[in-house]
Amino acid sequence: MQTGKIGVTSENLFPIIKKFLYSDHDIFLREIVSNAVDATQKLKTLASKDEYKGDVTDLKVRVKLDKKAKTITVSDNGIGMTAEEIEKYINEIAFSGANDFLEKYKDDANAIIGHFGLGFYSSFMISKEVDIITKSYKEGSKPVKWTCQGTPEFTLDEIEKEEVGTDIVMHINEDSEEFLDENKISEILNKYCKFLPVPVVFRKQKEWKDGKEVETDKDNQINDTEPAWTKMPADLKDEDYNNFYRKLYPMADEPLFHIHLNVDYPFNLTGILYFPKIKNNFEVQKNKIQLYSNQVFVTDSVEGIVPEFLTLLHGVLDSPDIPLNVSRSYLQSDSNVKKISNHITKKVADRLSEIFKESRENFEKKWDDLKIFIEYGMLTDDKFYDRAMKFFLFKNTEGKYFTFEEYEQLIKESQTDKDKKVVHLYTTNQEEQYTFVEDARAKGYDVLILDDVLAPHLINRFEQKQTDTSFVRVDADVAENLIKKEDSEKEDLSWEEKQELSPVFQAVVPEKNDHTFIVDFKDLGENASPMVITRSEFMRRMKDMSAAQGGMNMYGDLPDSLNLVVNTAHPLVKKVIEAKDKKLSTQLEKMNADIAAQKAEAEKLEKAKEGKKEEEVPQAEKEQLESVNNELAKLEEEKRSKLADFGKKNKLAKQMVDLALLANNMLKGADLDKFVRRSVELIK
Numbered sequence: 177m178q179t180g181k182i183g184v185t186s187e188n189l190f191p192i193i194k195k196f197l198y199s200d201h202d203i204f205l206r207e208i209v210s211n212a213v214d215a216t217q218k219l220k221t222l223a224s225k226d227e228y229k230g231d232v233t234d235l236k237v238r239v240k241l242d243k244k245a246k247t248i249t250v251s252d253n254g255i256g257m258t259a260e261e262i263e264k265y266i267n268e269i270a271f272s273g274a275n276d277f278l279e280k281y282k283d284d285a286n287a288i289i290g291h292f293g294l295g296f297y298s299s300f301m302i303s304k305e306v307d308i309i310t311k312s313y314k315e316g317s318k319p320v321k322w323t324c325q326g327t328p329e330f331t332l333d334e335i336e337k338e339e340v341g342t343d344i345v346m347h348i349n350e351d352s353e354e355f356l357d358e359n360k361i362s363e364i365l366n367k368y369c370k371f372l373p374v375p376v377v378f379r380k381q382k383e384w385k386d387g388k389e390v391e392t393d394k395d396n397q398i399n400d401t402e403p404a405w406t407k408m409p410a411d412l413k414d415e416d417y418n419n420f421y422r423k424l425y426p427m428a429d430e431p432l433f434h435i436h437l438n439v440d441y442p443f444n445l446t447g448i449l450y451f452p453k454i455k456n457n458f459e460v461q462k463n464k465i466q467l468y469s470n471q472v473f474v475t476d477s478v479e480g481i482v483p484e485f486l487t488l489l490h491g492v493l494d495s496p497d498i499p500l501n502v503s504r505s506y507l508q509s510d511s512n513v514k515k516i517s518n519h520i521t522k523k524v525a526d527r528l529s530e531i532f533k534e535s536r537e538n539f540e541k542k543w544d545d546l547k548i549f550i551e552y553g554m555l556t557d558d559k560f561y562d563r564a565m566k567f568f569l570f571k572n573t574e575g576k577y578f579t580f581e582e583y584e585q586l587i588k589e590s591q592t593d594k595d596k597k598v599v600h601l602y603t604t605n606q607e608e609q610y611t612f613v614e615d616a617r618a619k620g621y622d623v624l625i626l627d628d629v630l631a632p633h634l635i636n637r638f639e640q641k642q643t644d645t646s647f648v649r650v651d652a653d654v655a656e657n658l659i660k661k662e663d664s665e666k667e668d669l670s671w672e673e674k675q676e677l678s679p680v681f682q683a684v685v686p687e688k689n690d691h692t693f694i695v696d697f698k699d700l701g702e703n704a705s706p707m708v709i710t711r712s713e714f715m716r717r718m719k720d721m722s723a724a725q726g727g728m729n730m731y732g733d734l735p736d737s738l739n740l741v742v743n744t745a746h747p748l749v750k751k752v753i754e755a756k757d758k759k760l761s762t763q764l765e766k767m768n769a770d771i772a773a774q775k776a777e778a779e780k781l782e783k784a785k786e787g788k789k790e791e792e793v794p795q796a797e798k799e800q801l802e803s804v805n806n807e808l809a810k811l812e813e814e815k816r817s818k819l820a821d822f823g824k825k826n827k828l829a830k831q832m833v834d835l836a837l838l839a840n841n842m843l844k845g846a847d848l849d850k851f852v853r854r855s856v857e858l859i860k
């Protein structure tokens with residue numbers, strides 16, 4: 177028997193493993209099984225070159241659990257190791273630099289894990305003793321058993337072993353007895369080893385016999401050695417891709433499209449990415465891509481590894497250039513990983529544009545499920561934005577789809593405003609904004625549906641990038657003014673008339689804390705509604721944005737500012753105006769005369785002040801001006817309140833405001849009830 181010391185320059189190896197203990201224990205099995213797979217593949221390679229004469233047709237890796245002996249054994253029929261190789265690969269492990277490294281990263285366990293695939297030694301995380309029983313394929317080499325108890329001392333004995341290959345026997349320590357559970361082992365194998373390229377067997381297949389589940393004598397293979405992504409795209413049908421998808425995500429809906437990646441320069445990358453149907457609450461759908469390195473599972477959390485929007489995709493990426501056993505921060509800074517991520521972004525855009533060109537109909541059909549993904553990409557990745565401009569689709573209220581360019585062609589003529597901006601009209605809710613949509617369409621405008629969570633952000637982005645474009649929601653103004661074609665606006669009422677009418681209607685708008693109304697007057701034609709409630713595009717967007725950010729800035733605190741546009745051409749409005757004139761004309765005339773007199777007086781006093789310095793004006797004159805101004809304010813207030821009184825008593829005015837509120841879904845509960853009662857009364 178030989179004894180010796182493992183070639184670590186200090187006794188630091190096991191402390192590292194202890195540190196590793198705080199991380200993911202499960203990976204020990206991945207390490208040991210993938211070593212066994214490597215050894216098996218190496219032997220196959222040797223056989224193919226005729227350097228090994230034995231039979232390699234049915235090589236398997238076996239995982240055995242012995243609860244009594246408290247061991248987990250991983251056996252292979254791979255190349256095995258000679259005593260010299262154990263010395264070289266196991267004893268003089270790649271930890272010669274461990275000292276320096278530990279010095280540098282002593283506070284960062286993740287970096288340690290990231291730097292060293294601990295490989296074989298990770299078995300000590302869960303074992304109090306590990307044995308290697310191995311026989312090399314090399315002719316004449318003696319089988320040996322290496323034993324180590326988690327200290328730098330080991331023993332190496334010559335033993336008897338018939339078959340070429342290696343058994344790794346792990347004697348599970350007391351803290352790790354959870355691993356002596358068949359289900360636990362199955363679970364780990366299923367997570368990490370599901371697609372390893374050599375059959376891995378654990379337990380026996382089970383079958384139902386006489387109402388009981390019994391073990392057969394057939395091996396239970398846990399892995400698919402040739403998963404779809406390792407095959408050539410030409411050998412796969414859509415069905416195969418969908419089947420593979422189901423294998424990865426048994427609970428998910430059918431995907432929309434897939435991309436088969438197959439790159440061998442400047443790096444190696446294979447994989448299949450799927451576009452899932454994306455719902456509005458897309459956060460939950462993120463980070464489902466599984467990352468593999470030579471068919472060994474690395475992680476299913478690609479956040480920070482691929483661009484944010486790509487984390488919405490599903491599927492598998494496999495690259496030997498993706499380091500195993502590494503921490504997230506390490507992966508993010510890895511230059512290969514960055515290149516891979518750029519490449520994938522490009523491929524995804526290429527593929528979408530290909531599908532778009534080849535089958536526009538199919539693309540349109542899936543657009544509604546796909547758009548969040550594309551919008552997300554356009555918002556977060558400039559390069560993707562440029563690429564996606566070719567296949568991003570607008571959908572209008574007729575359900576027709578257009579690319580950005582096509583749409584611009586469509587509306588350019590009728591929807592360019594006086595500033596040469598092409599105004600895109602949109603609705604965020606076709607039902608709620610029904611009358612506005614109809615009014616805009618009646619004017620010959622086209623209306624888009626932009627109703628998803630990302631649309632407001634995308635609109636901003638479009639306006640930033642396509643500077644000759646603007647977006648206006650259909651209820652931002654009366655249809656007439658949505659697209660301002662010329663500056664001069666015909667005045668329907670004089671300033672004085674507006675002044676007098678404004679309090680009448682202001683008096684009947686509901687007083688609520690969360691919104692304010694500004695009353696305005698326009699000739700909308702006698703067939704249009706008597707009143708329309710609009711909300712300014714700018715104010716609404718500011719509010720929406722701040723709501724999305726948690727509403728903690730000034731726009732979030734502002735009440736909704738709404739415009740009540742009174743249609744002066746409408747017969748009912750005319751009626752109110754006439755009633756006002758009839759009822760109040762004598763009083764108003766008197767008030768107006770008084771006001772005019774006070775104004776004249778005030779003007780005279782102001783004039784007298786002109787050219788004088790403040791201290792030169794006699795005190796008496798100052799006081800007189802003040803009292804005249806006060807009187808003027810009082811008279812104006814009286815007039816306003818007179819008009820407001822009239823408005824409050826005018827059922828018709830109230831009814832028209834309510835009607836406008838109703839059209840805006842703003843009339844609810846008791847108010848709605850009252851409205852109906854009053855309507856019935858009026859009809860009577």
Ligand SMILES: Nc1ncnc2c1ncn2[C@@H]1O[C@H](COP(=O)(O)OP(=O)(O)OP(=O)(O)O)[C@@H](O)[C@H]1O
Pocket residue numbers: 207211212215252254255256257265266292293294295296297342500
């Ligand atoms: N089952 C095995 N059969 C034959 N050789 C083995 C076996 N397991 C380990 N080895 C040898 O021991 C070496 C060290 O293994 P270890 O797992 O520590 O590192 P690695 O496999 O080289 O790298 P990684 O860190 O990626 O796992 C291997 O390179 C291989 O030569």
